[in-house]
Amino acid sequence: MKSGHQQDKPEQDSELQGEGNYDATRRYDQKLRRFVQSGQVPEAAERAAPRSEEEAREMEQAEEEGRSHARK
Template sequence: MSKPQDPKSPDIQGEGNYDATRRYDKAATDFVQSGKVDQGARDARPKSEAEAEAMKKAEQEGKSHAKGEDPALRKGGASK
């Protein structure tokens, strides 16, 4: 069980932890620049038909809780 954080802690920064965001952004940028994205995508592919079906079910379950697709994700940019 985790201990509640002190609201004056430097890790609590209003709407988010800016240091953690910077670390994540740097790690993501470093990964992309490493040239390992294609290999990572291949490694993430389902290993079997059963795993592919489980992944599809999980995606559908997640989408069932969503309010809708972000129009910015559609081809051609945001809807007008």
């Protein structure tokens, strides 16, 4: 039995992989657009918000750590 989610399957014949996987990028962009248009962004942001001052500090430290590894 085939599901209606054929677009979710990775393309077997893609020539490029990793950062150059155009099919994966296209699928991600489509899903991101659908999520934004769904109106669920405010609820998701609320669920992702820190629940305490300690958690907020940990999140900020993690963000700073990530930025320190970014290319300049």
